[in-house]
Amino acid sequence: MLRRELLKLLGISTSAASLGFAPTLAIAGTENYPKRLGIIILEGGMDGLASVPPIGDKKLFDHRPDLIDQTMFEINSDFGISSSFENFYSLMGAGEASVVHASAFPYIRRSHFEGQNVIQGGLETPFSTDTGWLGRALAEIGMPGRTLSLSQPLVTRGYSEIETVYPARIHGAKSINQSALEVLSKLSSGSLKDSLMKVEKSISDGTIDLPRDPISLAFTAGQAMAQKNGPISSVIYVRGFDTHAQQGSSGGPHQANLRKLDSIFKAYKEGLGDRWDQTVIMTITEFGRTVKMNGSHGTDHGYGTATLLAGGLLREGTVLTEWPGLNNDKLFERRDLMATVDLRSIMCAAIEATLDIPHEHSSKEIFQDSTISNIGKYLFAS
Numbered sequence: 001m002l003r004r005e006l007l008k009l010l011g012i013s014t015s016a017a018s019l020g021f022a023p024t025l026a027i028a029g030t031e032n033y034p035k036r037l038g039i040i041i042l043e044g045g046m047d048g049l050a051s052v053p054p055i056g057d058k059k060l061f062d063h064r065p066d067l068i069d070q071t072m073f074e075i076n077s078d079f080g081i082s083s084s085f086e087n088f089y090s091l092m093g094a095g096e097a098s099v100v101h102a103s104a105f106p107y108i109r110r111s112h113f114e115g116q117n118v119i120q121g122g123l124e125t126p127f128s129t130d131t132g133w134l135g136r137a138l139a140e141i142g143m144p145g146r147t148l149s150l151s152q153p154l155v156t157r158g159y160s161e162i163e164t165v166y167p168a169r170i171h172g173a174k175s176i177n178q179s180a181l182e183v184l185s186k187l188s189s190g191s192l193k194d195s196l197m198k199v200e201k202s203i204s205d206g207t208i209d210l211p212r213d214p215i216s217l218a219f220t221a222g223q224a225m226a227q228k229n230g231p232i233s234s235v236i237y238v239r240g241f242d243t244h245a246q247q248g249s250s251g252g253p254h255q256a257n258l259r260k261l262d263s264i265f266k267a268y269k270e271g272l273g274d275r276w277d278q279t280v281i282m283t284i285t286e287f288g289r290t291v292k293m294n295g296s297h298g299t300d301h302g303y304g305t306a307t308l309l310a311g312g313l314l315r316e317g318t319v320l321t322e323w324p325g326l327n328n329d330k331l332f333e334r335r336d337l338m339a340t341v342d343l344r345s346i347m348c349a350a351i352e353a354t355l356d357i358p359h360e361h362s363s364k365e366i367f368q369d370s371t372i373s374n375i376g377k378y379l380f381a382s
Helices: 001-011 059-063 084-091 112-121 133-140 178-187 189-206 214-226 252-278 343-356 359-366
Strands: 024-028 038-043 097-104 145-148 162-165 229-237 281-287 304-309
Touching: 038 112, 038 214, 038 252, 038 343, 059 359, 084 097, 084 252, 084 304, 097 343, 133 359, 162 343, 178 189, 214 229, 214 252, 229 252, 229 343, 252 281, 252 304, 281 343, 304 343, 343 359
Parallel strands: 038 229, 038 281, 145 162
Antiparallel strands: 024 145, 024 229, 097 304, 281 304
């Protein structure tokens, strides 16, 4: 049976059928794991100095005079936070959000493709693994699950029972002829039967007609994670942080993405409801941006950046850092913010706080590096 004929039989119009990338996934959990972990992957390299400006370091104003947010919120005398983070700033005030500044994965070659591979794979050498750090962590506790995307993201690979399901968005999908679907499923076999069973599963899960924007997906993921036996983890993708020009403009792409990121944190909290108190949401990005602005009033690929965390499991709302300084002799290769906090140490801490995998085990077995520092006590309540 042709796909078009099948859709017509089920009562679905094909006139508005569309394909696209669904930037989220969910891993099925059990009530034995009540805590939740959300990962927001920022593609392109988020500018940590624009997101959380080190206003106490006077060199900041020398390096990027036209990229200073004049309406930023002040966290303390050392750091401000972009005015785009209105919700995140409020969460910090409530002790439900923190920033780890001058942080980065120990990757220094500034390639988007390699950088995304290492932050999702979790190993220092690009393309050295076909599994991801979250997938390996879930394998440690025996979690099966499903990914909502056309192909399984690297970050979740590592567990044989993870199923890839594409959440199609087709006009009329919410009014599928259930009787016809059940009859077809009983009469079918092989790949067609598998496909029809996936459709039935998507209907019951409410994933047959999901919106594709990251904010809506964060709310949907939060609602699913809030359930007693719901997913214990989710991943949201946000593209567009590779801002080589006009970065300082309030209407520019970088500020727009920061506002989107702020709304994603808000959507997660609204979707999670009471489960927010048992949750950690964190950002990861392949690298930061150059300290000095370029000739196009933007920034180029760099090294150190800022990692944002939110959720009720955080210890307090603060900026944690071993600040390296912005003097030229303190910069990485005299151009980038030096990373003094290994992103993997934040990942290990988040894994321990939510999945109860001890730091010593996750650093050695998941990230294959037992030298990763244990900073969990500084981030999360015991």
